[in-house]
Amino acid sequence: MEALSLPAALALVAGGGAGLSPELRAALGASLPLVQRDYRFERVWFWGCIQGVRGAYYIAEGLGPDRAAPRSRLYSLNCLDWSLLTPATEEMLALAEQVKGRFQGDPSFEYSLAEINAEAAARMAQSGKEPVIKEEARLIATIEQIDRAVGIVPRGAFVKTPLGSVHENRHFEGLPLVEAKKLSSYFHFTEPSNLKNKTLLEKADLDPSTDFLDSLEHDIPKGSWSIQLEKGGTVVVLRSLLWLGLTFYHVPMTKQFGYVYFGTGEKNLDLPFML
Amino acid sequence: EGEHGPYQPHEPGYGLDQPGYSPYEDEIPDPEARMLAIKNAKAYLLKTSTKSGLNLYDHFATILTKILDEQPTNTVDIIETISQDVKWAQFRKKMDTLRDEHVIPPTFEAAEKCKALFVKEGEEEDREELDEEMPALPNVMETAFYFEQAGIGLSKDESYYVFLALKNLINVQPIQTCRFWGKILGLEMNYIIAEVQLREGEEEEEPGEEGEETVLEGEKEMGEGEEEDEQKEKEPEPPKSTYKPPPEIPKEANGTGTNKYIYFVCNEPGKPWVKLPPVTPAQIVCARQIKKFFTGRLDAPVVSFPPFPGNEANYLRAQIARISAGTHVSPTGFYQFPEDEDEEEGADIYEENPEFEPPPVAEMVESLATWAHHVKGILKQGRCVWINPAQKSEENEEEDVEEEEEEEDEQQEETGQPLLTLISEDEGMKDTPAWTAQASTNLIPEYSIAILQSNRWPGAYAFASGRKFENIYFGWGHKYNPESHTPALPPAAETEFPIEPGITETVDPTVEEEMAFKAAQEEALAEAEEEEEEEGEDD
Numbered sequence: 001m002e003a004l005s006l007p008a009a010l011a012l013v014a015g016g017g018a019g020l021s022p023e024l025r026a027a028l029g030a031s032l033p034l035v036q037r038d039y040r041f042e043r044v045w046f047w048g049c050i051q052g053v054r055g056a057y058y059i060a061e062g063l064g065p066d067r068a069a070p071r072s073r074l075y076s077l078n079c080l081d082w083s084l085l086t087p088a089t090e091e092m093l094a095l096a097e098q099v100k101g102r103f104q105g106d107p108s109f110e111y112s113l114a115e116i117n118a119e120a121a122a123r124m125a126q127s128g129k130e131p132v133i134k135e136e137a138r139l140i141a142t143i144e145q146i147d148r149a150v151g152i153v154p155r156g157a158f159v160k161t162p163l164g165s166v167h168e169n170r171h172f173e174g175l176p177l178v179e180a181k182k183l184s185s186y187f188h189f190t191e192p193s194n195l196k197n198k199t200l201l202e203k204a205d206l207d208p209s210t211d212f213l214d215s216l217e218h219d220i221p222k223g224s225w226s227i228q229l230e231k232g233g234t235v236v237v238l239r240s241l242l243w244l245g246l247t248f249y250h251v252p253m254t255k256q257f258g259y260v261y262f263g264t265g266e267k268n269l270d271l272p273f274m275l
Numbered sequence: 276e277g278e279h280g281p282y283q284p285h286e287p288g289y290g291l292d293q294p295g296y297s298p299y300e301d302e303i304p305d306p307e308a309r310m311l312a313i314k315n316a317k318a319y320l321l322k323t324s325t326k327s328g329l330n331l332y333d334h335f336a337t338i339l340t341k342i343l344d345e346q347p348t349n350t351v352d353i354i355e356t357i358s359q360d361v362k363w364a365q366f367r368k369k370m371d372t373l374r375d376e377h378v379i380p381p382t383f384e385a386a387e388k389c390k391a392l393f394v395k396e397g398e399e400e401d402r403e404e405l406d407e408e409m410p411a412l413p414n415v416m417e418t419a420f421y422f423e424q425a426g427i428g429l430s431k432d433e434s435y436y437v438f439l440a441l442k443n444l445i446n447v448q449p450i451q452t453c454r455f456w457g458k459i460l461g462l463e464m465n466y467i468i469a470e471v472q473l474r475e476g477e478e479e480e481e482p483g484e485e486g487e488e489t490v491l492e493g494e495k496e497m498g499e500g501e502e503e504d505e506q507k508e509k510e511p512e513p514p515k516s517t518y519k520p521p522p523e524i525p526k527e528a529n530g531t532g533t534n535k536y537i538y539f540v541c542n543e544p545g546k547p548w549v550k551l552p553p554v555t556p557a558q559i560v561c562a563r564q565i566k567k568f569f570t571g572r573l574d575a576p577v578v579s580f581p582p583f584p585g586n587e588a589n590y591l592r593a594q595i596a597r598i599s600a601g602t603h604v605s606p607t608g609f610y611q612f613p614e615d616e617d618e619e620e621g622a623d624i625y626e627e628n629p630e631f632e633p634p635p636v637a638e639m640v641e642s643l644a645t646w647a648h649h650v651k652g653i654l655k656q657g658r659c660v661w662i663n664p665a666q667k668s669e670e671n672e673e674e675d676v677e678e679e680e681e682e683e684d685e686q687q688e689e690t691g692q693p694l695l696t697l698i699s700e701d702e703g704m705k706d707t708p709a710w711t712a713q714a715s716t717n718l719i720p721e722y723s724i725a726i727l728q729s730n731r732w733p734g735a736y737a738f739a740s741g742r743k744f745e746n747i748y749f750g751w752g753h754k755y756n757p758e759s760h761t762p763a764l765p766p767a768a769e770t771e772f773p774i775e776p777g778i779t780e781t782v783d784p785t786v787e788e789e790m791a792f793k794a795a796q797e798e799a800l801a802e803a804e805e806e807e808e809e810e811g812e813d814d
Contacts (some may be wrong), residue, residue, distance in 0.1 A: 010430075011430040011431075011432075012430075014433065014457075015429065015430075015433065015460075015465070017427060017429060018427065019423070019426050019428065021423060021424050021425055021715060021716070022423065022424045040456070051728075053707050053708065053711055053730065054711065100757065102730065103708070114431050170347065171353060171356045171360065219457060223462075226462045227462075228463065228464065231384040231385070231433075234382050239460065241462075241568065254667060258394060264733060273565075273567075273761075274568045275567075
């Protein structure tokens with residue numbers, strides 16, 4: 001969610017019971033603008049909080065002129081001092097998927113790979129590195145996975161220019177209430193993978209400037225999003241069931257939207273049994 | 276001369292290069308010619324398009340009006356979008372002869388309901404009654420303030436609505452104590468849950484269930500009797516199944532064990548409160564084996580394996596019971612056992628300790644021994660107090676195999692941890708301890724409070740500050756499982772009938788065996804004949 005609209009946004013996602021204490025809110029209000037200044041971001045998003053056993057990680061994302069470019073991610077343990085995280089690599093993602101269990105809360109904690117995946121451990125030992133995976137790497141990989149899988153925006157909020165870069169649509173007035181209840185009005189804010197699979201008929205209706213992302217309709221498994229109208233229909237809240245804790249809010253007919261993650265950072269692999 | 280003249284009729288100045296029309300020809304330009312050119316240009320602009328019925332003049336006028344009204348930044352960059360939007364707006368108004376139904380958005384209905392919460396029933400009689408026996412309305416806002424220091428809780432508005440909804444509940448139901456238990460999220464709607472103790476004597480039992488059971492059993496008996504008569508006449512009866520379902524474990528009485536509190540739920544503050552039925556051990560045992568999301572409708576069926584005995588209301592109640600038993604904690608020493616009674620293992624009653632000295636916050640965060648459970652844990656059987664199911668089976672009407680069962684199923688008496696155990700004795704899972712304790716702030720230690728988060732039931736929180744403490748739950752209602760959830764496998768197929776010689780198949784004798792048997796028989800015959808001959812000879 002936008003760092004500037006943080007207080008209002010937190011009030012809208014508070015239906016799930018998770019939020020930030022006044023101390024952390026005040027700290028964010030002070031430190032996020034400084035982050036924007038230091039790293040020269042155009043936008044700073046407060047991504048959320050991953051709850052570890054002994055502590056929590058607070059994550060922020062910074063965006064440059066092209067909003068669809070890979071985002072820089074920062075983490076902090078106290079919402080005051082932010083450290084930049086390296087971008088995620090495919091290898092990191094593959095390894096991190098093997099690690100199960102809660103985050104510990106200590107960025108230098110090392111998960112022993114030997115227990116998890118003997119092959120990878122052997123490979124790493126051969127190449128001279130220790131067969132461990134640090135919690136920081138796991139954190140990077142988890143954030144990337146969550147953004148790819150369930151980071152969503154409403155349709156029409158972003159436009160793609162003919163040059164390929166993506167900007168906020170200054171003319172976005174918000175989704176009407178009828179559209180806001182449909183899953184097809186929300187897009188994954190990541191590289192699209194399903195666009196080419198649409199039939200020609202569907203493609204004819206698409207507007208290439210706004211429909212350049214995957215919509216939520218065809219997410220597997222079906223029903224992995226819970227849409228609710230809270231506060232009597234003034235806010236549309238989408239909660240992901242695949243990554244429990246990801247909450248997206250949008251106030252129909254206004255420009256307010258955003259998503260935030262408050263959770264333990266674990267994928268809900270039991271989802272098919274639970275539906 | 277270096278300039279290109281206007282070539283198109285719509286370009287301004289078209290026609291002015293003709294002799295007599297140039298602006299430089301006369302000192303005073305001929306106003307009529309100019310006016311004519313302007314009129315031509317305007318007439319061109321006013322030409323209606325054959326496709327859409329719009330004309331450029333009006334379109335431009337609308338765009339410019341809109342831009343001047345709204346004054347967006349960098350208009351020249353978004354001019355195309357603005358033009359498009361104006362066209363869309365025009366299109367809808369003129370071409371549609373159908374009008375949209377005036378849809379009343381649900382916002383207003385909900386707002387009405389919320390407003391109804393604020394109405395104070397101000398009759399004098401009610402006020403007098405309330406003064407006599409004030410049921411304890413919990414100070415939800417105060418609790419919300421403390422939890423907010425940890426970043427947990429609903430928004431202030433929603434908390435206040437819950438506060439008012441609880442007040443309504445107290446006015447309607449005969450309630451002695453009441454507490455905001457928490458919120459459980461669902462797919463379509465959420466649940467707001469209140470934990471309540473009714474005033475003594477106000478509980479109603481549900482007679483409907485017992486009546487139904489006896490009727491069903493009566494019908495079963497009649498059916499069996501008829502079948503038996505018919506078959507005895509015809510043939511020997513086919514083997515009967517010896518399966519007898521295990522005896523049903525009775526639920527705990529209202530006011531004890533898992534049914535100590537009664538729970539009311541509603542989907543949103545403002546909607547009517549619904550009472551949840553008491554929980555049975557079978558439901559708890561089954562709820563431990565399944566993991567399902569709540570939909571938000573209390574009458575939704577729970578489709579699962581093992582089949583859950585009940586609908587969503589029962590499943591919700593079972594999960595509430597499990598969460599309460601697992602995560603309701605208080606500072607050690609806040610509650611104590613009353614001194615009069617002997618300490619039995621099944622002690623269910625505790626009272627507040629008037630001499631409780633709250634330990635400092637730092638100690639509450641560091642050592643988990645400063646917290647204790649004040650709700651009894653649930654045994655494997657599904658109850659808090661173990662009961663021997665064999666005793667109950669004497670009352671069953673089918674008496675054939677009952678005695679054998681008693682001998683076979685001697686279940687071990689289960690004992691759980693006694694009430695008021697310290698939470699430091701809760702087992703962790705792998706690397707994760709069962710509880711995480713934190714102080715709400717490190718910057719201002721004199722006003723910080725101790726916060727406990729449960730790792731076994733993510734979403735269960737507790738805070739303590741001096742003599743105040745509270746538990747709450749915000750979550751989806753499921754237990755944390757470090758390994759993935761494995762559904763129960765179907766049980767092995769039952770043997771349909773007892774193994775008797777008349778039923779089991781035996782292998783046919785082979786040819787050699789038959790020959791050997793035949794030879795043996797012939798020998799025996801031959802011997803018998805010889806004996807007879809001998810006897811005959813004797814005579």
